[in-house]
Amino acid sequence: MFVVVGVSGGIAAYKTVHLVRALVTNGHEVHVIPTEDALRFVGTTTWEAVSRHPVTTSVHDDVAEVRHVALGTRADLVIVAPATANTLAKMATGIADNLLGVTLLATTAPVLVAPAMHTAMWEHPATTANIETLRGRGVHVVGPADGPLTGGDSGPGRMSEPEEILAAALALVPERSDLAGLTVAVSTGGTREAIDPVRFLGNRSSGRQGVDVALAAADRGAQVRLVAAHVEDGILTAVAHHPRITVERVSTAADLRAAMHASTGDADVAVMVAAVADFRVDAVSDEKIRKEDGDGTATLRLVANPDILAELVAARRDGQTIVGFAAETATDEAELVERGKRKRARKGVDLLAVNRVDWARGFEAAENAVVVLDDGDAVVAEVAGSKRAVADALWDAVIAHRAR
């Protein structure tokens, strides 16, 4: 899920680093929003490194993507840890003079706060009243714990431990388990076809969409076999520690074909998200091709690769659902759907997710837009948003299709 972690200025911020790490390790997409004061305790570099996303404190950064509203509206859950007396007071009155304040006003997601402050501040009637106001508004509170404080004295005010905050947070958003009991195979990334020992034919696929398809399925209870061709750096860290995902790395279309046949055999669902090279080099040179050996031109003879998706369809067992992706260039939605229908019929898949690509859209981007066609040529889903949102909509369509 999409988690926003707000950090206000308290020494306990160092413990929040572990909380963010644990969330990321569990496969969640985490965006950290520190206050300016929080950065005195733990800096931007640390937050960016552990969350793997850019971090900003200001409402005025990334205005074009309306970041101040975007994070709040996309969030499935917001955690504020540590929540200082000052931040709690601002939350209680709706003050939005920084990115965290704005995000808290923009979100409709559950909010969990983990207060941290000196006992006297925690017990002050102002703080008590603010906590009461927040609770009345549905904000959840974890801690504070009773114990030694930074000043050497002891009492209630210590921020709860990261594991405790994590458990409290996850309990607020019941994980969906509508794919529990299913085994799914997903391919992702772009294949590379060798030309010679140092060169290849490749494509711009980042692998992100397929990784999100795998993550969404695993978060919803499925056992996932992810077959990953070449992907952007760092993309696989999100799946590396997921308890229900295994990853197999491949390079060429031939490797991917073998891995997908092996993974799909006894699986319930197969989703081909990978950008598979349609052609490979007919005669791969054992030696590096040298300019001086030629006459200023070079010719590569290409031969068609087998269509893996069509093969999976041909080998489909009873009860197996086969899903394809199609990247299409089209001038409008109607043309996109028409092309999609033809491709769906040609491939014989149960569902085809069609997305529009051009030089700026689809590949390498964080956002995606797809229409999902079923085997009756109906548009069963239309979704634009994060690749994770696209993935969840696709799984909804798979579930609906399997229920038929």
Ligand code: CTP
């Ligand atoms: N695919 C495949 N094997 C191939 C080529 C593509 O399994 N050799 C799969 C992709 O993973 C995707 C779907 O087929 O799920 C559609 O890929 P796309 O490139 O859009 O279709 P092509 O069949 O290659 O058709 P064309 O390039 O002519 O549009």
